[in-house]
Amino acid sequence: MTDTDLLRDRGLRVTAPRLAVLDALEGHAHLDADEVLGRVRTTLPGVSVQAVYDVLHALTGAGILRRIEPAGHPARYERRVGDNHHHVVCRGCGAVDDVDCVVGHAPCLVPSSTSGFAVEAAEVTFWGLCPACRQAG
Amino acid sequence: MTDTDLLRDRGLRVTAPRLAVLDALEGHAHLDADEVLGRVRTTLPGVSVQAVYDVLHALTGAGILRRIEPAGHPARYERRVGDNHHHVVCRGCGAVDDVDCVVGHAPCLVPSSTSGFAVEAAEVTFWGLCPACRQAG
DNA sequence: GTCGTCACTTGAATGATTCCAGAAAACATG
DNA sequence: CATGTTTTCTGGAATCATTCAAGTGACGAC
Structure with missing residues (x-):
C-alpha cells in the first residue's frame, strides 16, 4: 500500500507534509521531531515546526506511527507498529x-x-x- | 539505619534539606519534584526549588532514590531501590x-x-x- | 467547480528542568 | 573551639521540547 493510500485508509487527508514525514521515517527509524523536520525540509523547505508536530500527532493517533519517549530524551517516532x-x-x-x-x-x-x-x-x-x-x- | 547514617554511609553530607526530602518520600512514594518541594516546605519554609532538584539528583546518584520518568509526566521519585x-x-x-x-x-x-x-x-x-x-x- | 472542514503558518507561551554567581553551611584538622 | 576548604543552598535568569491561539490556505465530498 502506498503512503497515499495508507493515509486515505485511516481517514486522513493526503498532504505534502504528511507524505514527507512518512518518507523521512522510511528507512530512518527513531528520529526525533527536530530530525524529522530537518529531513522534511530537504524536500519541502517551507514546512513549519508546528506542522511537523501536528503531523506526528495525527499519524500517531491514527496508529501509523509509534511514539517512543525515553526518559531524559526528546520523543522519537517510528513506522513499525503493531x-x-x-x-x-x-x-x-x-x-x-x-x-x-x-x-x-x-x-x-x-x-x-x-x-x-x-x-x-x-x-x-x-x-x-x-x-x-x-x-x- | 537512620537517614543521617544513610547519608554519611554514602559519603554525602548531612543537611536539613536532604533529611527533609528523605522524610517527604517516606510513606509517600512517587512524588514529583514539585510535590517534594511542597512537603519539604511544611517543615523548612525557606527551601529553594533548586535545592530540591540538587538533593534529588544527589540522592539518585548515590542510589538512595530511584527516579521514574513516565512519558508525558514530570519525573517522580521513590525510596524503594534495588x-x-x-x-x-x-x-x-x-x-x-x-x-x-x-x-x-x-x-x-x-x-x-x-x-x-x-x-x-x-x-x-x-x-x-x-x-x-x-x-x- | 463550490464549499465546508481540516491542515498549515506565524508568533508567542508554557512548564519542567538546568545554568550561573555568590552566600552560607558542614566536615576535617590543628 | 577556631579555621579553612569543600560542598551545598539561594535567587534569578535561561533552556529546550512541546503546545496554544488566530488567521490563511488547501483537500475532497457533493
Missing part, C-alpha cells in the same frame, strides 16, 4: 534500536497485583551503551 | 503505583539480539487507568 517490539536506549548518546521480544507472548508482562488499575499495555525499555559510546569509554 | 520492581502509570491522571515482577527472574527481560548494545538494565512500565479515572469515565 508488532509489540521493544527498544534499547543508549545511556551515552540516546541512540535507540529495536529489540524483538524473545518469548512469543511475553510472560512477565502480565502484572500480578495491579492495585485496581486496568492495565492496557506494557512497555519495555532496555538501557545500556551503544557500540560507539562503549569505545568512547 | 529490588527491580516496576510501575503502573495511569493514562488519565498520571498516578503511579508499584508492580512486583510476576516471575522470579523475568524471562522476557533478556533481549535476544542487542545490536551490539551493552545492556545494563530493563525497565517495564504498565499503562492503564487507575480506579478513580475508571469511574470518571
